[in-house]
Amino acid sequence: MENKNKPNQELLTIKETAKLLKVNPHRVYDLVRMGILPALKLGSLKIRRQALNEFLEGMDLTDLNEIKKLEVK
Numbered sequence: 001m002e003n004k005n006k007p008n009q010e011l012l013t014i015k016e017t018a019k020l021l022k023v024n025p026h027r028v029y030d031l032v033r034m035g036i037l038p039a040l041k042l043g044s045l046k047i048r049r050q051a052l053n054e055f056l057e058g059m060d061l062t063d064l065n066e067i068k069k070l071e072v073k
Contacts, residue, residue, distance in 0.1 A: 011046040
């Protein structure tokens with residue numbers, strides 16, 4: 001069985017995630033700790049690209065100190 005990584009199944013490190021979000025890696029750890037951004041513990045923390053995409057599409061990031069679900073009216 002051939003194992004092809006689909007883009008949404010890609011695993012990102014905290015550093016890679018921080019680079020994509022243009023934030024400090026400490027901010028990514030905070031998001032994981034707060035339960036806002038799901039992560040897997042595989043030696044070190046990994047973020048699924050799909051989880052990152054869902055986070056970006058479904059969260060109000062206007063104030064990074066008060067991240068909440070995006071409300072569409």
